[in-house]
Amino acid sequence: MKTPEEQFIWAISVCSVAQMRVTPVRREILNFLATSRVPVTLEMISQAEGVRGHCDATTVYRTLMLFKEADIVRLVGSSRKESHFCLNVPGENNHFLICRECGCTVLLRLPEITVREIAAAAATSGFSPSKQDYEVHGVCNDCQEARLREPLPSKLAV
């Protein structure tokens, strides 16, 4: 598990190797990504300290697209409203739990064995075993409780 600093350095180095300019804004974006535990949205990045006010949302968008092309970041599905991005550090297994209701995301710690089992199953279907991340979609605690407090419209309450 690399530290945020190590992840940041890794990202910066990929930028230079890829001959992408390492501008102040890009540094800030990468820094924010490196210190985020879970995938973040375009808006969260735009509002992040160091980015906010220094950079237009479009720039953040285009920068992330570039990063994605270079495999520096990857998109993580969530509520299909907004895109969530996270650093794509090699060797880091970042798996997430994503709530179907509120879209919140938390890190999912999977045992090595489990990871290998999943990779093996995926490989059976031709999916690259090296380029994977797992997302478990469910309903988080908060939403479960919320659903108890505010039950479905009576007619739907099975």
Add this chain to the structure above:
Amino acid sequence: MKTPEEQFIWAISVCSVAQMRVTPVRREILNFLATSRVPVTLEMISQAEGVRGHCDATTVYRTLMLFKEADIVRLVGSSRKESHFCLNVPGENNHFLICRECGCTVLLRLPEITVREIAAAAATSGFSPSKQDYEVHGVCNDCQEARLREPLPSKLAV
């Protein structure tokens, strides 16, 4: 593993219990969902035989939202372009492999043990163990090959 017919019957019964009218269009939509092996988009449903021409896309949309409320279907993340839906049959473990590049989806067969391990890990973070489905995001065979044929822009080719 229930047959499409069984899944269809299950869905219809939930509709009646929830006091939702079982209209011809809804039957067709449920039938299409029951016979689909993988999550389908709004458009695919609208174009499906039995639905196409008999029903407006908005109706399909609203019907699916209702089904979602009643937990008859669930959304499966994919390319964040379009929403994909699949039946939410209890007891059926539907896990999917989703390609980050093209958005294609295939069924992922996971060993029981693996499923339990994942559920246990998720429960640690408070995610309901009963309301989960797993999505493994990776790069499918076709896209891997495509990437070899059409490499990244020279400057990005690390």
Add this chain to the structure above:
DNA sequence: ATACTTGCAAAGCCTTTGCAGATCT
């Protein structure tokens, strides 16, 4: 008759693109 469904049209919202000016090598 009453409540639920449907179609058509319009509004929303995030994503994506165009273009000209600013910036870095």
Add this chain to the structure above:
DNA sequence: AGATCTGCAAAGGCTTTGCAAGTAT
């Protein structure tokens, strides 16, 4: 100078909502 970035504005594309008409109980 030459190629990259950036900002502002506008266009796109799927999702969502309004409202009046159609349909089932």
